[in-house]
Amino acid sequence: MVVFSVSRYAKAVLYSIPFVLFVEQALANDFPTVDRALFIQECMALENSHKYETLYACSCKLDKIAAEMSYREFVEADSYQRMSNMRGERGGLFRSGNKQARDIRKHYSQIKTRAEAACFPQQTSPHSAADSSRKTDNIQKR
Amino acid sequence: MKKIKYVSTVIPVILASLLFSWTSWGNDELLKMQTDPNQWVMWGGNYAGNRYSELDQINVKNASELQVAWTMSTGVLRGHEGGPLVIGETMYLHTPFPNKVFAVNLADQSIIWSYEPTQDSSVIPVMCCDTVYRGLAYGKGKIFLQQADTTLVALDAKTGKKIWSLKNGDPKKGETNTNAPVVIKNMVITGISGGEFGVRGYLTAYDTETGKQLWRGYSTGPDDEMLVDPEKTTHMLKPVGKNSSLKTWKGDQWKIGGGTTWGWYTYDPDLNLIYYGSGNPSTWNPSQRPGDNRWSMAIWARDADTGMTKWVYQMTPHDEWDYDGVNEMILVDQKIKGKMRKTLVHFDRNGFAYTMDRVTGELLVAEKFDPAVNWATHVDMKTGRPQVVAKYSTDQNGEDEDTQGVCPAALGSKDQQPAAYSPRTGLFYVPTNHVCMNYEPFEVSYAAGQPYIGATLSMFPAPNSHGGLGNFIAWDADKGEIVWSLPEAFSVWSGALATAGDVVFYGTLEGYLKAIDAKTGKELYRFKTPSGIIGNINTYTYKGKQYLAVLSGVGGWAGIGMAAGLEGDTEGLGAVGAYRKLSDYTQLGGVLTVFTLPK
Numbered sequence: 001m002v003v004f005s006v007s008r009y010a011k012a013v014l015y016s017i018p019f020v021l022f023v024e025q026a027l028a029n030d031f032p033t034v035d036r037a038l039f040i041q042e043c044m045a046l047e048n049s050h051k052y053e054t055l056y057a058c059s060c061k062l063d064k065i066a067a068e069m070s071y072r073e074f075v076e077a078d079s080y081q082r083m084s085n086m087r088g089e090r091g092g093l094f095r096s097g098n099k100q101a102r103d104i105r106k107h108y109s110q111i112k113t114r115a116e117a118a119c120f121p122q123q124t125s126p127h128s129a130a131d132s133s134r135k136t137d138n139i140q141k142r
Numbered sequence: 143m144k145k146i147k148y149v150s151t152v153i154p155v156i157l158a159s160l161l162f163s164w165t166s167w168g169n170d171e172l173l174k175m176q177t178d179p180n181q182w183v184m185w186g187g188n189y190a191g192n193r194y195s196e197l198d199q200i201n202v203k204n205a206s207e208l209q210v211a212w213t214m215s216t217g218v219l220r221g222h223e224g225g226p227l228v229i230g231e232t233m234y235l236h237t238p239f240p241n242k243v244f245a246v247n248l249a250d251q252s253i254i255w256s257y258e259p260t261q262d263s264s265v266i267p268v269m270c271c272d273t274v275y276r277g278l279a280y281g282k283g284k285i286f287l288q289q290a291d292t293t294l295v296a297l298d299a300k301t302g303k304k305i306w307s308l309k310n311g312d313p314k315k316g317e318t319n320t321n322a323p324v325v326i327k328n329m330v331i332t333g334i335s336g337g338e339f340g341v342r343g344y345l346t347a348y349d350t351e352t353g354k355q356l357w358r359g360y361s362t363g364p365d366d367e368m369l370v371d372p373e374k375t376t377h378m379l380k381p382v383g384k385n386s387s388l389k390t391w392k393g394d395q396w397k398i399g400g401g402t403t404w405g406w407y408t409y410d411p412d413l414n415l416i417y418y419g420s421g422n423p424s425t426w427n428p429s430q431r432p433g434d435n436r437w438s439m440a441i442w443a444r445d446a447d448t449g450m451t452k453w454v455y456q457m458t459p460h461d462e463w464d465y466d467g468v469n470e471m472i473l474v475d476q477k478i479k480g481k482m483r484k485t486l487v488h489f490d491r492n493g494f495a496y497t498m499d500r501v502t503g504e505l506l507v508a509e510k511f512d513p514a515v516n517w518a519t520h521v522d523m524k525t526g527r528p529q530v531v532a533k534y535s536t537d538q539n540g541e542d543e544d545t546q547g548v549c550p551a552a553l554g555s556k557d558q559q560p561a562a563y564s565p566r567t568g569l570f571y572v573p574t575n576h577v578c579m580n581y582e583p584f585e586v587s588y589a590a591g592q593p594y595i596g597a598t599l600s601m602f603p604a605p606n607s608h609g610g611l612g613n614f615i616a617w618d619a620d621k622g623e624i625v626w627s628l629p630e631a632f633s634v635w636s637g638a639l640a641t642a643g644d645v646v647f648y649g650t651l652e653g654y655l656k657a658i659d660a661k662t663g664k665e666l667y668r669f670k671t672p673s674g675i676i677g678n679i680n681t682y683t684y685k686g687k688q689y690l691a692v693l694s695g696v697g698g699w700a701g702i703g704m705a706a707g708l709e710g711d712t713e714g715l716g717a718v719g720a721y722r723k724l725s726d727y728t729q730l731g732g733v734l735t736v737f738t739l740p741k
Contacts, residue, residue, distance in 0.1 A: 076631055079652045082674060086697050093553060093577060098602045
């Protein structure tokens with residue numbers, strides 16, 4: 001009964017939810033051009049390849065990430081991950097009992113793992129196997 | 143009689159000429175150069191470490207229009223601290239280990255000369271806190287490079303040719319260097335790192351022409367080795383008395399007592415005093431070293447010519463939290479409680495900002511510059527001692543007990559990154575940490591060249607606050623109050639710059655260079671450089687146009703470093719030995735970004 005007595009206004013709100021989600025999705029893909037370029041540049045460097053398939057895969061990876069995170073969230077998560085790679089005491093701040101840092105890094109890693117699974121069909125390509133940096137990148141996903 | 147007459151006339155002439163040659167020898171070149179805003183001749187911009195520039199082309203009105211003028215990759219990974227020097231039309235740029243030096247022609251950014259020392263990479267594992275290097279010193283036509291392996295090198299500023307080099311310490315004992323030296327008169331002044339390895343800290347003066355050691359003052363030990371006069375050297379305005387250090391250590395623990403000197407050095411030419419701070423006592427386990435552990439954790443004022451200590455002030459007696467006292471001493475003449483004073487302002491790791499009379503060492507103000515600070519309620523102004531809260535005392539809680547929720551964390555409320563002072567606003571601009579920790583000390587034994595830490599730490603953002611790890615604050619050193627505070631997602635580990643354009647600049651770990659209205663704290667501009675910024679922002683002119691220069695590069699490149707096995711919860715606080723082959727990724731290294739206004 002209660003369900004059926006929902007006002008017209010509330011119905012309008014309910015119907016608009018998918019639209020709101022769509023808008024958020026569109027907003028989320030808000031990375032500046034320079035950050036897209038830098039991401040792809042670094043992604044290709046880590047893959048140690050200047051081939052087109054790497055450019056495509058790295059672009060795909062970024063698109064997948066940008067669809068799931070706002071630019072602001074990405075900058076924070078990416079910074080957290082880089083900081084945790086810092087040596088010594090300072091990096092310790094990001095590696096140690098900082099739960100916030102761990103949660104953000106974990107969330108980001110999951111998004112990246114999904115993006116990589118979707119975008120790198122040649123996971124066992126020779127350069128990937130030889131390039132241990134790819135493997136270390138995977139170690140980060142815990 | 144004749145003889146005597148001869149002596150009485152000739153000796154004064156000889157003395158006079160000696161004096162004359164000494165004064166011209168210990169020249170005024172740098173005294174003049176430090177006042178020229180067109181150059182950036184030393185780490186702090188001037189001897190007082192103000193990090194303030196009279197340049198005002200870039201100002202509150204137009205800072206939002208800044209553009210990148212040029213960039214230069216250093217080709218070196220790892221954290222890039224410090225900032226470039228600009229002497230005339232040449233920029234001198236340094237890198238972290240292997241400590242390369244570039245002389246860059248500002249006309250076309252071509253490299254005039256470069257210098258890359260050969261260093262034993264075994265020095266890397268004995269550097270506690272990344273292989274950073276905070277910069278070069280210029281003086282007497284030379285560039286002074288203080289290498290990680292403690293080699294101090296004098297290079298011809300014009301050609302890059304090595305003139306002399308010497309060993310300032312022994313890496314086998316854990317002694318390394320990360321600091322920027324300074325040139326004062328005919329001396330180059332440098333310190334030592336390695337508090338995590340039980341190194342006994344010292345400050346040394348070497349002759350700029352020959353590299354000959356002129357004096358060395360230790361932070362701990364017998365009076366004569368510290369260059370402390372029991373009658374004349376004061377603490378809280380009173381003579382320190384005999385064996386002021388020895389009395390505060392158990393047995394000969396002072397020999398491995400820490401008190402290293404890896405921060406910044408400032409200088410007052412009128413008083414002829416050098417100011418700097420000494421670091422934490424070793425080990426981090428306070429139960430193992432009863433006593434005040436003097437003079438670790440102290441502010442020092444030393445006579446530049448003799449190294450003798452005029453006064454010393456210990457901020458954190460018997461450290462229990464690793465609050466190194468090495469942060470910069472900013473020298474400012476300002477009104478304190480209505481009276482003009484020659485002051486020294488110091489933002490310590492322990493979370494207190496100290497305003498001292500730099501002539502006498504009198505403590506004028508000591509207040510918390512982060513409201514989160516909880517390890518002490520206040521500083522007793524009579525004794526100068528912080529009033530420690532028992533609950534946060536890692537010593538009272540004892541070995542193998544986890545002391546929880548101590549603020550600040552071991553990194554301090556502020557690390558080495560230098561603050562700036564603007565005489566136009568009378569405010570200090572301070573990059574800070576907003577981080578707390580749990581701290582568990584454990585028993586360790588000393589072995590030369592091995593880490594001597596003895597504590598397990600975990601760190602987290604200050605609770606019940608904005609959730610971020612840092613703040614950028616404006617500080618009133620008279621009232622001891624925060625004027626405005628900008629919350630930051632990450633700790634701010636970049637050195638600040640204030641200018642006559644009433645703009646303050648700093649960098650963030652996300653890589654943003656930010657321009658802030660010095661009066662209101664309003665953000666005017668931000669630009670994301672290729673990597674996180676832990677370098678200092680410097681400014682200069684070329685052909686009459688103002689530029690800003692900053693190094694970015696924190697060393698945390700994606701996919702690198704994890705191989706070092708650092709992912710454990712508390713690993714990586716001490717020495718990190720593993721060093722991956724990184725040559726494939728040099729395009730990801732540190733970058734100098736230079737900003738200017740469009741035409």
